[in-house]
Amino acid sequence: MITGIVRLLRRRVTAAVLGQVTQAAAGVVLQVAAARELGAGGLATFSVAYGAIVLATAICSGLVGDSLTVLSRTDPGIRAGLLVCTAGVVVVAGACATAVGVSTDALPVWASIVAGMATGVFIIEDTLRRLLMAVGRFGRLPSVDLTSLAVALGVLAVASVGRDLALSDFIVALFLGQTAASVVAWVQLPAPERPRGPWRRPSITAVVSFGTWRAAAQAIRPTLLTLVRLTSIAIVGATAYGPVEAARIYAAPTLILVAGIGTFLLPHFVATVPAGAARALRSADRAAALLGFAVAGVGAVAALALPLVGPWVVGEEYLVPLVPVVGWSAYAVASAVLLPYASLASVLRRQRRVLALRSLEVVSIGIVLLLLTASGSGAQWAPLALTTGPLLAAAAVRWTVLLPLTRSPAGRERPDGDTRGQDIPGRVVAGTDASHPAPLTTRRSGCGDRGEP
Template identity: 40%
Template structure:
């Protein structure tokens, strides 16, 4: 694994660590029901960020972000989507009566800052500057811990405390990210004459795809909460948080692969590289899974008020392995201009996975089996995506709007 790939894992790891710290702190102070509520709200924040990551973040990696009309469109979409998704996230959580109006305002703020900081992260990733991403996220994590820790010294933390900490950490990371940008990336294009069509043509499909996995997890949490209760959602989320290091490894290396595929345009050779990446990711994930299961009796009680359910832990680990087997092929096909096909495949496997989980819960299955059931659709989608990647790799030409890639 080269230095940039390690940096990609480190960058994803710090972001995941922030989520981990917040959720463990919530579990220990607000209980499993509190963790269930926070998990749903935080899932909505990540969902909104995923939309911006795909629409703006992936577009700036693949398209020519230095071309003024394209850059102006990227700027407009980044601001508009950050505000819009923040408002929808806050209003949706409030209407669902999960949070108070004050907490809804904090969700709006945290979501908007999360989305804008993600755009900066993706710009640095496009230049393969993953260690700078890790640095700004580390500073954000320090701020999160400082806010939660200082509040705990004065009074009992509430859900609002954790939302404020999240917003504060994202604000600091955002400001530092501007400073860390390379000089030739640190400029704004005039907002007039923006080429919104080119950005929307690529970004729409990528944002829809980025929306799918967080939407699936949020839907599973919500269904479990409605059918069984927030306590069951909390137990399920505790197992997911425990297995998060394996997924962050996959996510970090996937970010590196997407940026490197966009830079190299390796054609048919990319499929062979994706096959090797899948083999390495699956092997590393499986090894981490074995370690996680062996350490569960020791580490589980130290992190949570109750030991995460073994079935749920194994299920999340199996799901992570399935993600490792799918993601490189989807990234390769998307860079080759098959983003609409990738979305269609991913949408189909998402619907299959969710339908299997809902049916199992309605039939009275233990909610701990939900993560393992998600593997069904994921693996079906993976088999199809590899065929898509092979066809994309053998194609003679990529779409015209993708031929001006600058990384």
């Protein structure tokens, strides 16, 4: 039995999922500390800042993270292109974070500068994590995440001596934690993989043409969450919206479950697709149902345990309301249902159509605005309103993208218009060509989107 457990722990998939969990857990613990120390209003403000950093990181993760996993990093032009693109996102995102902090008076000038630096380091740390994934060193990911968490909590512990913590303390903790994690990730990379150049003649076009679609797809969810936070705070105020963010932190295990299980789906569908589109779609249906029920079960447990666990998350200053806890859990269920269909469509190289259909999630923002303007308690119902978008997108991807493939007499139409090499009836094989490298058939498990728990 012990031998079997050891073998399980050594599996890359297990290590990849563990890396997803530790990454999400580190973010959750830091946000729990903010929920307890900053109060409802301070938590709402910190969540906006943290969510904006996650959004910038998601863009870079799609643009650079997927590209470094798929494109030839040994090619000098590609390598230089990856470095230039990463540096560009770091500089732009850091400058924007600093400018927002200064212009809104949310932070002192010095803390706004640190916020910009924290944003840049956050992106760098995530890119180094993606490099560790690309070279198969999944087992090193927890050490990176736990280093970030330990340093951040240590900084907060020192700052709390003799006084109450402020938002600027959390910004400094985030900056130092991510800096330490970046160093750990750098050290654990193989020497040839460490991003040290060359910078000459970068193939920026190759990186951008491949990564733009993935960056856009990965930015959808963080963008929606950021918009919900900003509109809610603008309409009902930070103090009123703070408990809704506390409910999201409390319900985080449901979203972590979706992220962790989602790492299995891409390699699973890569193996399933050659058996035919109909079988692959049935597999996606089963995965959507199982994921939905599993996440709903975790959400139900979270709702039942709220009276006991909720006060520990936020302290005694305010309560975690039940309605948004149920809403965030339902949002996780909707995201779980969408995930298998979006993953299968991407393996079949329909990622552009998936991106277009996922724009249906914008409908959720309209519903949230109606709720916020119609009632003073509308913010509590905002998470439940967000479920509309993923459910609409899941239905659209299944019935307009995947189902037609099962009705194709021979699956002759290759994804995105390429019709070569599809002459086996009933089979749809995700192929490759020079203009469309096969990103999702060559990606390792664990290289999923970086999102908020």
